[in-house]
Amino acid sequence: MTFxxxxxxxxxxxxxxxxxxxxxxxxxxxxxxxxxxxxxxxxAAQTGTGKTAGFALPLLQLLAxxxxxxxxxxVRALILVPTRELAEQVHEAVRxxxxxxxxxxxxxxxxxxxxxxMMKLRSGVDLLVATPGRLLDLFRQNALKxxxxxxxxxxxxxxxxxxxxxxxxxxxxxALPKKRQTxxxxxxxxxxxxxxxxxxxxxxxxxxxxxxxxxANTVKQWIVTVDKKRKPELFVHLMRKGKWKQVLVFAxxxxxxxxxxxxxxxxxxxxxxxxxxxPQATRQRxxxxxxxxxxxILVATDVAARGLDIEDxxxxxxxxxxxxxxxxxxRIGRTGRAGSTGEAISLVCADEVNLLSAIEMLTRQTLKRxxxxxxxxxxxxxxxxxxxxxxxxxxxxxxxxxxxGGGKRNLGKWVDSGEVAPAELSIKPVRKVPVFNTGPRKRxx
Ligand code: AMP
Numbered sequence: 001m002t003f004x005x006x007x008x009x010x011x012x013x014x015x016x017x018x019x020x021x022x023x024x025x026x027x028x029x030x031x032x033x034x035x036x037x038x039x040x041x042x043x044a045a046q047t048g049t050g051k052t053a054g055f056a057l058p059l060l061q062l063l064a065x066x067x068x069x070x071x072x073x074x075v076r077a078l079i080l081v082p083t084r085e086l087a088e089q090v091h092e093a094v095r096x097x098x099x100x101x102x103x104x105x106x107x108x109x110x111x112x113x114x115x116x117x118m119m120k121l122r123s124g125v126d127l128l129v130a131t132p133g134r135l136l137d138l139f140r141q142n143a144l145k146x147x148x149x150x151x152x153x154x155x156x157x158x159x160x161x162x163x164x165x166x167x168x169x170x171x172x173x174x175a176l177p178k179k180r181q182t183x184x185x186x187x188x189x190x191x192x193x194x195x196x197x198x199x200x201x202x203x204x205x206x207x208x209x210x211x212x213x214x215x216a217n218t219v220k221q222w223i224v225t226v227d228k229k230r231k232p233e234l235f236v237h238l239m240r241k242g243k244w245k246q247v248l249v250f251a252x253x254x255x256x257x258x259x260x261x262x263x264x265x266x267x268x269x270x271x272x273x274x275x276x277x278x279p280q281a282t283r284q285r286x287x288x289x290x291x292x293x294x295x296x297i298l299v300a301t302d303v304a305a306r307g308l309d310i311e312d313x314x315x316x317x318x319x320x321x322x323x324x325x326x327x328x329x330x331r332i333g334r335t336g337r338a339g340s341t342g343e344a345i346s347l348v349c350a351d352e353v354n355l356l357s358a359i360e361m362l363t364r365q366t367l368k369r370x371x372x373x374x375x376x377x378x379x380x381x382x383x384x385x386x387x388x389x390x391x392x393x394x395x396x397x398x399x400x401x402x403x404x405g406g407g408k409r410n411l412g413k414w415v416d417s418g419e420v421a422p423a424e425l426s427i428k429p430v431r432k433v434p435v436f437n438t439g440p441r442k443r444x445x
Contacts, residue, residue, distance in 0.1 A: 006032045009061055011100035025050035026209040032058045040204040041183045042197055048333055051185045052093045055153050063126045064101045070124035074148040077127045082159045084109035084131055084280055085287055086307045091129040110134040111280025118143040132168035146176050156306045157184035158193045188326040218336035221344045222368040225381040228349040232263050234375045249299040250331050252320035257299045271297035305330040318346035325358040350379035353390055361388040
């Protein structure tokens with residue numbers, strides 16, 4: 001199969017040739033014809049498998065071939081993403097794909113001055129990539145109109161639809177034309193989000209190109225158990241022992257990021273951090289320098305968990321496990337992308353046993369434990385497995401603290417026995433369900 005046989009037009013084929021894309025990935029093979037045919041979509045595909053081109057290519061084609069010329073302050077297609085970095089990245093991909101088309105594309109997000117964005121929008125934009133907060137600001141200041149909007153894409157849709165964004169999204173929906181094409185793309189979809197999504201979509205196709213809620217099998221995953229207070233020491237030890245070159249590290253909190261960066265820098269290690277409290281320019285610079293291998297260790301909150309494409313990143317370390325199990329899949333999906341291999345190591349302390357159990361249940365695997373001599377924990381991490389069992393030793397006088405309430409709460413939701421989907425492609429209609437249920441509030445990274 002080629003991109004030409006999927007029905008893409010010549011200017012797009014030329015861009016793809018320049019980029020060296022030869023064969024469509026499975027999600028592209030499914031999504032491109034469906035989007036071109038005007039269908040609504042709910043597409044689940046593993047991280048790093050080419051989702052962006054899956055929606056951007058047909059979208060650009062529709063914009064180029066159909067519909068009126070964009071008018072002042074209008075936008076014809078909108079791609080909503082959860083983070084500013086992802087907005088930049090998606091727009092950069094769109095810009096490359098649209099190289100040979102007479103279309104205007106742009107990205108807007110918070111943390112930077114709004115005035116240049118208002119100026120740019122004056123003449124109208126065919127395709128706009130945006131984070132929800134800044135989009136609303138622009139709309140409220142009359143810098144944006146949606147009367148010409150024909151397509152809405154939610155990238156990382158499950159994150160976009162969770163409570164953290166639900167109010168902003170509800171306000172955006174109210175402003176959008178009812179008649180439009182809607183595309184939802186994500187690596188993970190919880191059952192709640194599927195129900196909610198069902199209300200937003202019109203006779204949608206559901207595309208699944210892999211079993212639900214699993215990371216790419218190109219990522220080798222394992223954990224090291226350790227006492228909480230010794231995590232920084234273990235990290236440095238593993239880093240030196242493994243001669244790590246480029247590592248993306250996830251910590252739970254902004255303070256946790258700062259503390260680890262400070263510790264590493266104090267040891268003369270080339271480290272930087274990104275989290276929601278830092279100015280956008282600082283965040284983007286840290287990320288760009290990491291991508292260019294000028295920074296060796298990038299420590300981040302979950303602001304970096306979604307969608308970021310870092311070429312040939314060999315290793316992701318979970319310094320802390322994520323509160324929400326599905327974020328584990330997104331985090332480790334930063335490595336092992338586009339068919340390359342990667343490694344994901346999680347440092348797990350006794351407090352995190354429920355989070356570990358939730359991850360194993362969600363991903364239907366028992367993570368391999370590798371003990372590090374001299375770092376065996378005094379507070380043992382109870383055994384866990386993919387069934388969700390946490391085996392507590394009866395002899396232990398103290399039970400481990402269950403700090404992972406959020407993760408634990410997810411256990412019943414994410415997996416059901418019917419969910420072990422076949423690995424092959426499947427397209428099936430999605431049932432519309434008139435329920436609005438968005439599940440527990442998640443922390444903003
Ligand atoms: P994404 O999942 O959209 O973030 O894409 C992951 C990476 O795969 C990006 O670096 C893309 O440029 C690359 N990519 C996407 N589609 C293809 C393709 N058909 N052939 C080669 N590389 C691709």
